[in-house]
Amino acid sequence: MQIKAAVARVQGAPLSIEALDIEDPRDNEILVKVVATGVCHTDLVVRDGMLPTPLPVVLGHEGAGIVTKVGRAISKVDVGDHVVMTFNSCGRCPSCQDHHVSYCHEFFPRNFFAARADGTSALSKQGERINGNFFGQSSFACHAICHEANVVKVDAKFDLELLGPLACGIQTGAGAVMNALKISAGKSFAVFGAGSVGLSALMAARVVGAATIVAVDTNDDRLAMARELGATHTINPTRVDATEEITKITGYGVNFALDTTGMAAVIRGAVMSLAPMGTCGILGASAMGTEITLDEVHFMSGGRRLMGIVEGESVPEVFIPMLAELNAQGRFPFDRLVKFYSLDQINEAIHDSETGKTIKPIVRMS
Ligand SMILES: [Zn+2]
Numbered sequence: 001m002q003i004k005a006a007v008a009r010v011q012g013a014p015l016s017i018e019a020l021d022i023e024d025p026r027d028n029e030i031l032v033k034v035v036a037t038g039v040c041h042t043d044l045v046v047r048d049g050m051l052p053t054p055l056p057v058v059l060g061h062e063g064a065g066i067v068t069k070v071g072r073a074i075s076k077v078d079v080g081d082h083v084v085m086t087f088n089s090c091g092r093c094p095s096c097q098d099h100h101v102s103y104c105h106e107f108f109p110r111n112f113f114a115a116r117a118d119g120t121s122a123l124s125k126q127g128e129r130i131n132g133n134f135f136g137q138s139s140f141a142c143h144a145i146c147h148e149a150n151v152v153k154v155d156a157k158f159d160l161e162l163l164g165p166l167a168c169g170i171q172t173g174a175g176a177v178m179n180a181l182k183i184s185a186g187k188s189f190a191v192f193g194a195g196s197v198g199l200s201a202l203m204a205a206r207v208v209g210a211a212t213i214v215a216v217d218t219n220d221d222r223l224a225m226a227r228e229l230g231a232t233h234t235i236n237p238t239r240v241d242a243t244e245e246i247t248k249i250t251g252y253g254v255n256f257a258l259d260t261t262g263m264a265a266v267i268r269g270a271v272m273s274l275a276p277m278g279t280c281g282i283l284g285a286s287a288m289g290t291e292i293t294l295d296e297v298h299f300m301s302g303g304r305r306l307m308g309i310v311e312g313e314s315v316p317e318v319f320i321p322m323l324a325e326l327n328a329q330g331r332f333p334f335d336r337l338v339k340f341y342s343l344d345q346i347n348e349a350i351h352d353s354e355t356g357k358t359i360k361p362i363v364r365m366s
């Protein structure tokens, strides 16, 4: 079958819209007619060659669509089901067996190697290999092949065009708060970075009833959005010291902090902002080999904690439908972050994401 897809051919260059051939799904694969796909920071990092994903490749890892064909071994979804395609996992390793799929021992190869486990690709162009299966989907295309491990069925009552970002960026932020940090009612929380992930964390903190919610960002427009979405306080660290300001607001620091920037200096400040027994989560990826420094006595003597978090530690089959329901009820309004583009406008969507003009772009396939 022929499909229309956005192909990353040259490092750092715009994606090109091309007609490709896609194989029929194998026995253990699912063909999805993609309705819309979110653009995530990771797509851009890979396009820029900062991870060893081979080019040419079809990126896209926040796909939402309708199942159009299933392999013989598939029982999880049927033709016609509305689905979100999330990150891929092996289903067999100790983490997967323990339902901690975001810590799959094969997370890296299953999501970034852009090939099936046997090394083949379902995508090609007149005989030329095009790498696919990025995050088990490659959903910057009108059709994508995914797997039982990364397909999540959602109720047809939800607006399918909106749901793609729940697959990665939105669940990363919300899950950090709800699944990893497990913030509860009345607690104080500071999020460092008010992009799509940070604002999702902030909205989740509001859902769980955090009393003090502080957003830290250098962009005043983002801080204004943070206030609209439930931040009780906002801090622009280009004007004041964030740690001092958080201590002033809370008296002794926050119970929970979350860094979404991956920047060592920001992480240090986030940990310094913690009250005794406070926990800081980190989820941003920085360059390989980046080190973090902490004030040892401050960290140790306060019983403070620092934890890495991937994909919001979510069990996607449970968490994605839950966030969709909260959104439908108006309690988790991530639609406020979204702007839609057509597939032909995908480079504009990427550009607007990079410049900060759009918080969360979604590319519609038709
Ligand atoms: Zn696994």
Ligand SMILES: [Zn+2]
Binding pocket: 040, 041, 042, 043, 061, 168, 169
């Ligand atoms: Zn992502």
